[in-house]
Amino acid sequence: MSSTSLWYATRASGIVALVLLTLTMVLGLATTSRIRARHWPGFAQQELHRRISILAVVFVAIHVLTSILDTYVHIGWLAIIVPFASPYSRFWVGMGTVALDLMVAVALSSALRQRISPRTWRAIHWVAYGSWPLAMAHALGEGTDGFKLWMDVLAGLCTVAVGAALGWRIVEHRTSSERARRVGAGTRAVPDRSAAPPAPPGWPAGGSRSGRRQPSATDLLTKDRP
Numbered sequence: 654m655s656s657t658s659l660w661y662a663t664r665a666s667g668i669v670a671l672v673l674l675t676l677t678m679v680l681g682l683a684t685t686s687r688i689r690a691r692h693w694p695g696f697a698q699q700e701l702h703r704r705i706s707i708l709a710v711v712f713v714a715i716h717v718l719t720s721i722l723d724t725y726v727h728i729g730w731l732a733i734i735v736p737f738a739s740p741y742s743r744f745w746v747g748m749g750t751v752a753l754d755l756m757v758a759v760a761l762s763s764a765l766r767q768r769i770s771p772r773t774w775r776a777i778h779w780v781a782y783g784s785w786p787l788a789m790a791h792a793l794g795e796g797t798d799g800f801k802l803w804m805d806v807l808a809g810l811c812t813v814a815v816g817a818a819l820g821w822r823i824v825e826h827r828t829s830s831e832r833a834r835r836v837g838a839g840t841r842a843v844p845d846r847s848a849a850p851p852a853p854p855g856w857p858a859g860g861s862r863s864g865r866r867q868p869s870a871t872d873l874l875t876k877d878r879p
């Protein structure tokens with residue numbers, strides 16, 4: 654593969670990875686805020702979030718590999734995991750490396766979810782959301798297309814999507830904290846939207862055959878709820 658082809662592949666895969674990372678963020682925040690399309694089951698949204706995040710990792714892997722194999726600039730294999738180790742564009746490539754490290758951390762912690770405490774998993778998951786602004790800074794600071802209009806429009810759309818999802822999450826968090834405070838104070842019984850629906854006749858309460866409900870990713874991320 655020629656250096657020019659690798660360069661195009663780096664740019665294309667980087668942009669696809671950034672869009673997929675944005676979708677991962679938006680779906681993750683929407684799931685924890687319990688925003689859902691009508692007739693769209695919660696588990697389907699969670700599954701979509703998981704699958705898109707895996708796809709994002711695949712595109713980041715292609716992006717990184719092609720950028721290292723492109724000998725026009727020297728980045729070096731170490732720069733894949735060690736931040737600011739690249740002789741070429743140390744700072745902006747370093748931002749990309751930190752974003753990648755955070756993505757790897759969340760992928761590993763999710764793979765080991767049964768073995769680590771929910772608290773640790775949750776903490777890693779929240780920190781990992783930091784990968785998005787770092788990847789965005791890296792893309793605009795490092796990318797050839799950073800100053801092109803279409804790239805700025807794309808970056809703007811991604812930022813608006815993440816900003817809206819984050820804003821909704823904050824509002825939802827405040828509302829549920831307020832509800833918890835009111836219920837705690839015993840002023841008024843407020844219906845709990847997060848409660849499981851009543852089990853159908855013949856089924857154990859909680860919805861699983863064992864009768865015990867496993868905590869879902871949403872449960873772990875929304876532990877602050879009443």
Ligand code: HEM
Nearest residue numbers: 664667668671720732749750752753788792796797798799
């Ligand atoms: C979450 C991780 C990452 C994402 C989402 C990402 C995304 C992007 C995007 C969108 C661009 C701009 C492409 C363009 O202007 O057309 C870019 C550029 C670039 N990235 Fe990444 N990147 C990530 C991590 C990394 C890492 C770890 C490295 C290297 C070790 C790297 C190397 C590069 C290079 C060399 C460019 C410049 C390509 C050019 O000449 O335009 N990236 N990246």
